[in-house]
Amino acid sequence: SYELTQPPSVSVSPGQTASITCTGDKLGNRYASWYQQKPGQSPVLVISQDSKRPSGIPERFFGSNSGNTATLTISGTQAMDEADYYCQAWDGSTAVVFGGGTKLTVL
């Protein structure tokens, strides 16, 4: 089965750039999406189709995908960006796959 691997946690200082990776076999050949989930809330789509920002998502969120790795980059990270982040892709057959999630801490 297809798997997506994320680091369990990433820390960043306010105003700095945070990068969260998502690794899967030939992931660059598939579209990757990213979701933000804050405690007690539903996930929110922040990046679709590797790098597209849905309406209302701040420009500081940026996505890329190449080779085996998709990356979510948050520039000028703010305290409000502290959340869990999940990558998502399709396995090429019938199933959607989520990464295990990364807890972003802004300290």
Added chain:
Amino acid sequence: EVQLVQSGAEVKKPGESLRISCKSSGYSFDRYWITWVRQMPGKGLEWMGRIDPDDSDIKYGPSFQGHVTMSVDKSITTAYLQWSSLQASDTAMYYCARHSVTAPGAPFDFWGQGTPVTVSS
């Protein structure tokens, strides 16, 4: 405004049956697939499967095939997720979400608020 509104919290005993719902509004219900996602306490997101409201075509995730049933009622723009015999391991938050386009790899652009399900004797 697109909205997915889920039914309320459930507390059940092992072996009981359950159906939870996801009411869609603000868009053409039969044009967008609905997906269900499980989140166990303190854990990550797991894709359970999706249903096409237009023809009720269903794809279940490998871990959920045979354990849950998805359905829709187009007349009331509502999707359902049901269990015939709950287990304690079904304790989780369940989300419905809309595929942004009708494609298996499409991202989920709108989500319900979640339905917490607790299964305990």
